[in-house]
Amino acid sequence: MADKVVVYGEAEGGGITTSTAELLAVGSRLSRESSAELVAVFINGSNETGAEAIARGADAVISVQIPQLGEYEPELYLPVMEMFCRKTNPALVLFAHNHQGADLACRLAFRLGTGPITDCTALAIDQNTGRLRGTRSTYGGNIRATFSSASGAQIVSVREKVFEPLERDGARKGEITCFLPEVELPVPRARCLKRVVAEYAGKRLEDAEIIVSGGRGMESMDNFAQLTELAELLDGAVGGSRPTVEKGWVEQRFQVGLTGVKVSPKLYIAVGISGAVQHIAGAIGAKTIVAINKDAGANIFNEAHYGVVGDFKEVLPAFKECLREHLGRK
Amino acid sequence: MAIEPNIVVCMKQVFDPDAPPKSFRIDASGKRVVPEGVAPLISPFDENALEAALRIKDQHGGKVTVVSMGKAPSKRVLDRAVASGADRLVLLQDEAFDELDGYAVANVLAAAIGKLGGGDLILCGGQAADSNNGQTGIGIAEFLGLPCVSLARSFELGEGKLKLECATVDGSAEIEVTLPAVVTVNSEAFTLRYPPFPAIRAAQKQPAELMGAADLAIDVASARRITVVDLAAQVSDTTCEMIKGETAAEAGANLALRLIEAKLV
Numbered sequence: 122m123a124d125k126v127v128v129y130g131e132a133e134g135g136g137i138t139t140s141t142a143e144l145l146a147v148g149s150r151l152s153r154e155s156s157a158e159l160v161a162v163f164i165n166g167s168n169e170t171g172a173e174a175i176a177r178g179a180d181a182v183i184s185v186q187i188p189q190l191g192e193y194e195p196e197l198y199l200p201v202m203e204m205f206c207r208k209t210n211p212a213l214v215l216f217a218h219n220h221q222g223a224d225l226a227c228r229l230a231f232r233l234g235t236g237p238i239t240d241c242t243a244l245a246i247d248q249n250t251g252r253l254r255g256t257r258s259t260y261g262g263n264i265r266a267t268f269s270s271a272s273g274a275q276i277v278s279v280r281e282k283v284f285e286p287l288e289r290d291g292a293r294k295g296e297i298t299c300f301l302p303e304v305e306l307p308v309p310r311a312r313c314l315k316r317v318v319a320e321y322a323g324k325r326l327e328d329a330e331i332i333v334s335g336g337r338g339m340e341s342m343d344n345f346a347q348l349t350e351l352a353e354l355l356d357g358a359v360g361g362s363r364p365t366v367e368k369g370w371v372e373q374r375f376q377v378g379l380t381g382v383k384v385s386p387k388l389y390i391a392v393g394i395s396g397a398v399q400h401i402a403g404a405i406g407a408k409t410i411v412a413i414n415k416d417a418g419a420n421i422f423n424e425a426h427y428g429v430v431g432d433f434k435e436v437l438p439a440f441k442e443c444l445r446e447h448l449g450r451k
Numbered sequence: 452m453a454i455e456p457n458i459v460v461c462m463k464q465v466f467d468p469d470a471p472p473k474s475f476r477i478d479a480s481g482k483r484v485v486p487e488g489v490a491p492l493i494s495p496f497d498e499n500a501l502e503a504a505l506r507i508k509d510q511h512g513g514k515v516t517v518v519s520m521g522k523a524p525s526k527r528v529l530d531r532a533v534a535s536g537a538d539r540l541v542l543l544q545d546e547a548f549d550e551l552d553g554y555a556v557a558n559v560l561a562a563a564i565g566k567l568g569g570g571d572l573i574l575c576g577g578q579a580a581d582s583n584n585g586q587t588g589i590g591i592a593e594f595l596g597l598p599c600v601s602l603a604r605s606f607e608l609g610e611g612k613l614k615l616e617c618a619t620v621d622g623s624a625e626i627e628v629t630l631p632a633v634v635t636v637n638s639e640a641f642t643l644r645y646p647p648f649p650a651i652r653a654a655q656k657q658p659a660e661l662m663g664a665a666d667l668a669i670d671v672a673s674a675r676r677i678t679v680v681d682l683a684a685q686v687s688d689t690t691c692e693m694i695k696g697e698t699a700a701e702a703g704a705n706l707a708l709r710l711i712e713a714k715l716v
Contacts, residue, residue, distance in 0.1 A: 196598065220620040224601060227586045231593035236554035236676040239584055247680075254680060259582050261468035263475040264484055267681040310598035311628040314614075319622035331716070355716055366639070373639050379583065380638050388715050398472055409715055411706070412691070428691045429706050431699030439700035443707035444716060 124157035125211040128179065129202070129222060132163055132170040137177065140217035142286035144279060145178040147244055148215050149287060151253070152180070154246040157212060162205060164190060164198065171297035178287045182297040183209075189306070192316075193221045196309040199228045204304045206233060206274060213253055218278035230276035237276045238268045242283050253277065261379055262402030282385030282406055321374060323349065324358035331357030331388045334377055334404070337364040338393025338414060339433065345370040348392060351441055354448070360384065362400045378403035392433050396421030413437070455513040456608065456630070458504045459570035460537070461560055461587060462497040462519045464528050466490070468580040477682045483550065484581075484682065491528050495638070496576025502641035503606060503634075504574050505536045511608055514538045516567065520559055522549035526659045533654035534646035541567065545663040547671040553582070555674035557590025562667040565595065572613065573633045577602055585635075592633035599633040600626050604640035 128144040130137055137145075145161060152159040161174040162183045171182035185205060190197055202225065206214065214229070216222035218240045230237035238255035245254050253275045256267045326332060333352040339345045345365060352359045361371035363378055377384055379399040385406030392413045394400060401424055404410065412425035415432045422428045429436050466475075466486040474489045493501075504515045517532040520543035533540050543563050551559065564573060573595075578585035592599030600615055604623075607614040615626045618637050628634070646654070664671045694709055696702035710716045 223585070224589070227589045228593065228599075231554070231557065231586075231590050234676075236552050236590075237586060238677060239586065256681075258685065260475050260484060261580065261583070263472045263685055264477070265683045265685050266679055267683075268677045269680045270677050273676070310632070311600050311626055313624050313626050315625040316619065317622045317624070380577075388710075397469065399469065409713075410689075411710070413703075413706075422691045422693075423687045424689060425691045426689055427694060427706060427709060429694050429699070429702045431702055435699035436703035436706070438703070440703035440707050443704040444711070447707065447711050448716065 124155060125160050125209060126152040126155065126157045127209070127211040127214045128159065128161045128174075129214060129216045129225070130161040130163045130166065130170070130174055131217070131221070132166050135167065135169045136173045137170060138217075139286065140219060140222070140281045141174070142177045143281065143284045144215045144217055145174060146287045147279060147284045149178040151213065151244060151246055154248075155212065155251060160209075160211070164201060168297060175293050175295035175297070176289050176291050178293075179295055181295050183300050184297065185300050185302060187302065187304070187306075192313075193225075194309055194313065195224055195228055196311060197306050198225055199232060200304055200306065201302065202229050203232050204302055205300075211274065213275045213277065216276070216278045218280050223278050226276050226278040230274075233274045233276065235270060235273045235276065237278060239278045240280050241277055242280050243267075244277065244279065258402060262398045262405070280383065280406070319374065321372065323352070323375075326358050326360055326375060326377065326382045326384050329358035330386050331355045331390070332360050332377070332384055332386045332407070333357055333390045333392065334360035334362065334394060335365055335370070335392050336362040336394030336400070338395065339365065339370070340393070342368070342370045344434070347437060351390070351437065354441060354444060357386075357388075362394050362397070391421055391425070392437065394421050395419045396424060413440075454511060456507065456511060456571040457513060457569075458507060458515045459564055459567070459573045460497070460501045460504045460515060460517050460532075461573070461575045461591070462501065462517050462529065462532060463494045463576075463579050464491050464519060464521055464524050465494045465579060465581040467492055472685070475684070477684065481682055482679045491525055493528060493531060494576055494580040496578055496580060496636075498576075498643035499638050499641040500574040500576045500636040501532055501535065501537065502643045503603070503636045504572075505644065506641070507572070507606055507608055508536065516541060516570070518543065518560065518563055518567070520544070520548050520556070520563070522546060527655075529659070530651065530654040531646065533657055534650040535644055536646075540657070540659040541662060542659045543662050545671070547664040551671070552675050552677040553584050553586045553590060554676040555671060557587055557594055558669055558674045559664075559667065559671060560587065561591045561594030562669045563662055564591065566662070566667060569595070569631060571630045573597070573631070575633065575635045577635050577638050588633050588635040595633070597631055597633050598628050599635070600628050601635050602637045603634050604637040606634075
């Protein structure tokens, strides 16, 4: 029986999440590198979900059916995934490094007697040992470290939006199996009493293709508010560096950085941001970075693709005006 | 149990993560980062965990024990925790604790906490400021067979249980957990209080309790699971195209034109 590379899949509206499609793309390459089969596992997945996973690269899908499982509860999902791993003995299990995936990957690894390699931005199979090498950023983004383990299950979480999903191929074939496990679910000691979805004005950073972000260099809350106008013009979201959150110019939800959101938009416009390593760690996923800063020596220019050295109070209005004219928006 | 809880806070000594990138060198073995001229400090995330513990103590009484491990954790750095209000400082100090992976760290901390008599509540920072791994809390909970709740930003202690508000991807969740439990603390919610000067002096005089690998019933050498195979400095390979103009305003307009030309907007 071939080794298995397993992707922990998350369903969304009858299909799969973008992160799951990304995992299938990277999993597909890793399974080829290690002559393994790529299996997507879904908890309570539908046939449509399974078919979508196959169209995006899975060789087979296993849908674990436990009707009494609702939304993610770590103490209930963990024994299910533990049982699945003990039964199928996968060489490698890939999770998205998001709220659920990062948590479950870590718990599962410890439960299986190993450590996880978390938040990976590069993955490869070592051709000598056949073991996975996972690369992640450490020391606040100063060092790229590559990790491996010598034996046992390999549990990995993968940063979102780093890998491109494969082209959808509806002609791909694969088996979808339903699996009704005999697993005794514990009474959870931590219970969720209430979930609150916060309402925020403006677009979420995770959803935006363009992000306009401000730093301490914006000098005041009023100045910072100008970024909203620019973001609206570009149909983008507004973000801020850690100091701007501490000053209360922007809510924590919109903090870009190591301790905030790690974003991967097509375009990231940094205004008055010096480019501290901890901020860069959150913005480095952007395809293109634009920097506007009056300090020509600011570190942000080492990371940016386009830069303007100048006072934002003069640069921004003209930048906005010119965009408005050419984009033909109000 | 709810009244006067016994709280353990795990704190890691790290090198200042905000130090300039050039100060983080990789040694000749290529497997180890040696910060040059960077001050050691308590991982800021763990300071948040300590503050959470102290606020519970302010309200309910009880005892706060700080545990820190490493090859040579510095009492001088960790005195800050005692000066801020921790009752007890335990240093897990041993050559064998050098460069452990997350699995071994959790194993050692769990064993030490067990040896210290456990706790009603074990608090950790959301992640370490150097490894940025975020697995120690979950690991300790697994080793001790306790529940673990991640990234709490408020605590309400009740009889044998704790009500927490936790950050989620799209808002927050109210979670109730039975004690004993492990909780990791949201980094924005708890800024560590500043200790008064006499407390700093008193903390310096209070001896730390020391524990080594031999005091724990585990084989530290075989506890490692994940090894470093390669380290590289994070170097930027982008070159920045500087957009100029006669004035800053003109440069701004030119930037807009360049982005439109490159079809980026």
